Amino acid sequence: MTLNINEKIAQIESIIFTDPGNRGISSLYQQNCLQISSEKILKTPKDKKSYILTGFCCLNSSCETDGPLGSSLLNSTLNNLGFNTFLLTDSYSEKVVKASSKNNKVIIENFYEKFLEKNPENEISFIISCERPGRSLKNKDYRTMKANNISHQNANLDLLFPGENEKKNYLTIGICDGGNECGCGNIYKEVQKTINLGEEICTDRFCDCLIMSGVSNWGALGLCASLVILNGKKENMEFFIEECLSQRELLQKMIDAGSYDGVTGKRELSVDGMKFDKEHMDVIHKVIKVVKDCF
Numbered sequence: 001m002t003l004n005i006n007e008k009i010a011q012i013e014s015i016i017f018t019d020p021g022n023r024g025i026s027s028l029y030q031q032n033c034l035q036i037s038s039e040k041i042l043k044t045p046k047d048k049k050s051y052i053l054t055g056f057c058c059l060n061s062s063c064e065t066d067g068p069l070g071s072s073l074l075n076s077t078l079n080n081l082g083f084n085t086f087l088l089t090d091s092y093s094e095k096v097v098k099a100s101s102k103n104n105k106v107i108i109e110n111f112y113e114k115f116l117e118k119n120p121e122n123e124i125s126f127i128i129s130c131e132r133p134g135r136s137l138k139n140k141d142y143r144t145m146k147a148n149n150i151s152h153q154n155a156n157l158d159l160l161f162p163g164e165n166e167k168k169n170y171l172t173i174g175i176c177d178g179g180n181e182c183g184c185g186n187i188y189k190e191v192q193k194t195i196n197l198g199e200e201i202c203t204d205r206f207c208d209c210l211i212m213s214g215v216s217n218w219g220a221l222g223l224c225a226s227l228v229i230l231n232g233k234k235e236n237m238e239f240f241i242e243e244c245l246s247q248r249e250l251l252q253k254m255i256d257a258g259s260y261d262g263v264t265g266k267r268e269l270s271v272d273g274m275k276f277d278k279e280h281m282d283v284i285h286k287v288i289k290v291v292k293d294c295f
Contacts, residue, residue: 008294009035009226015286016222018214020279021263021272023145023178024194028187028212034226037173037209041078041126042230044171048125050078050085051107053132053160053182055093056262057153058144063093064262065271067131068100069251070175070220073243074130075104077224080239081231083125088115090155099257100250110155126171127160128223129182131216134158134203136180137188145178147200158182161205174207175219177272183207215272218283225287229294237295244284251276 010032017029044050054071055063071087078085087106089097098106109115133142133154141151142158161172161182174183179191179198185206192198213219221244228240248269255267263273270276 005229005294006035008229008290009038011290012222012225012287015283015290016213016218020214020274024196025177025179025212025214027194028179028190030210030212033209033211034222035230037211037223038226038230040171040209041173041227044125046082046125047084048123049119050083050125051088051127052085053088053127053129053157055089055097056131056133056181057092058148058150058262059265060258060260061092061153062258062260063089063096064131065251065254065259066177066216066262068093068097068254068259069247069271070217071097071130072100072102072104072250073247074128074220074224076102076243077227077236077240079104080236081227088127088157090157092153092155095257096254096259099253099259102246102250109157112155112157112159115157115160121169124170126173128173128175129158129161129207130175130220131177132158132182133180134161134182134184134205136200137185137202137204138200140204143180143201145180145197145201147197158203158205161207163204164206166206171209172207173209173211174205175211175213175216175223177213177216177219179203181216183210186210187212215274215280217271217280221284221287225291228291234295237291240291241288244288247284248276248281
């Protein structure tokens, strides 16, 4: 492995730290978030359970394409690294998340209290949220980037993440791209100032580590790459690349299960208004190249 690991992970950040939707999120990026998050994850006990929380129902009473795809890749990567990780979502996103899950087990729960009854905090290693709505600071409901109320189709699993000045017994990481997702409470003041309708959509759910990226799927991709680089084993790198190249197939399964592009509302092979075979595959190939250069 090459010695300039920090530079390589920073290079991955430069790939995913873009603002393709012109949302004004460029000032919200958290430098070194991939390495910091990865190092914290790799220090957690692998025998404890860990979870990837995903599923954002913003239109069509179903889950959009951003979130589950990256979550599935992250879940597979973590399990390949030896972690005991599961996908977590609610009944509203169930069909789409299961379609994207590949060989990963999916836990379905609509009430965070019931989840914690079955999974006490001290038995959880970490929870990562990837494109999951966080309750709004202003109204304690769930809002799209256009401030539409979607509380009727999103369960309160965001309460697995801490509020301001709260601390969970497990590590929490938020992967986000807009300011209304779990974990963006860390930057709610910046969201209020820089994002359109920021006062309406900013969330009160915080996290230990926040990863902001142009698309949440890219944030998950970057975290996977960082984990593989820091772990330093070629077999994990090869597995990661193979999983990356199977994402198009999983996206098609998601579409067949009722998913749609969260920006256009169309059931097509696209995420956040960008064609998967163009913009998204370009990002994937760029990240794969950086990872390969480390081995």
